[in-house]
Amino acid sequence: MDVSVIIVNYNTKDLTKQCIDSVFEHTSNVVFEVILVDNASTDGSVELFEKDTRIRFLESGCNLGFGKANNLGAQNADGKYLFLLNSDTILLNNAIKTFFDKMESVGQEIGCMGCLLQDAQGQYMHSYAELPNVENMLGILVWKQLFSFLGFKSWEMDAIENRKADSSFFQVGYVTGADLFIRRCAVEMCGLFDPDFFMYYEDSELQSRYAKNGFFSYVYDGPQIVHLEGHSSKQGSSKRQLLIFDGMQRYLSKTQDRWKVLFLRLLLLMKAPYTIWSFGFNLRESMDYLQILFRGHLNLN
Secondary structure (H helix, E strand, C coil), X not given: CCEEEXXXXXXXXXXXXXXXXXXXXXXXXXCEEEEEEECXXXXXXXXXXXXXXXXXXXXXXXXXXXXXHHHHHHHCCCCCEEEEECCCEEECCCHHHHHHHHHHHCCCCEEEEECCCECCCCCECCCEECCCCHHHHHHHHHXXXXXXXXXXXXXXXCCHHHCCCCCCEEEECEECCCEEEEEHHHHHHHCCCCCCCCCCCHHHHHHHHHHHCCCEEEEECCCCEEECCCCCCCCCHHHHHHHHHHHHHHHHHHHCCHHHHHHHHHHHHHCHHHXXXXXXXXXXXXXXXXXXXXXXXXXXX
């Protein structure tokens, strides 16, 4: 088996079907399998996909989140490479074969690969970035918001992910988990996703861990994939922001100097009234935010 395509579904029946259909429509000249992991959907997904003979259908029994559901899929995968694909993506060309051929032609030190994702209008979108650290989180969470609050709307971070590099194949800090093509030997040596994460920043932690073990991430502009970003997330905006914040804190605590992380938390505590105001003074969400600040994570069990 050349490639195991792993897709996680949670109440995105129509999007997931569209994604799977695009895989089978455009993929050729490579031996592949599609493994669909369902996170206890209630939208008719189980009834639809358990009858789809093209795929291997796994029911998780509960909502495992993104990382642990992909781990379950990987445990049942036979491919030389794992291709983690979001349910809200659409392949436009023979992307799987293109990834496979490129991985076969490069060195073993390249552990992960992604492409330049497109939005529904065909514009390049967030596909990769430098690995997060306390310093760039300070820029995003504190200084950028402060400048914006003071009216400097044109002030922007120098974000690598907003620009297409001149090269068609280039190294990055991390590739987004929406289209993550992974060498199996990297998984066998370093594992897949850290089960402490529910959703968000697990892809950054994984690739930070891989880099420490000599496996690096690259972007290749050959595959063409549309990412309907956000369509696979059913959380409300505030809940989603809390999950992102929780994932960020877990990532920083695992990868960064503890004193730098503490400094960042102190700054975020100072701006907590503004954040709580942005939640509309919702008591539960405000308490969750403070729990993340003081404990470093939410209790998601």
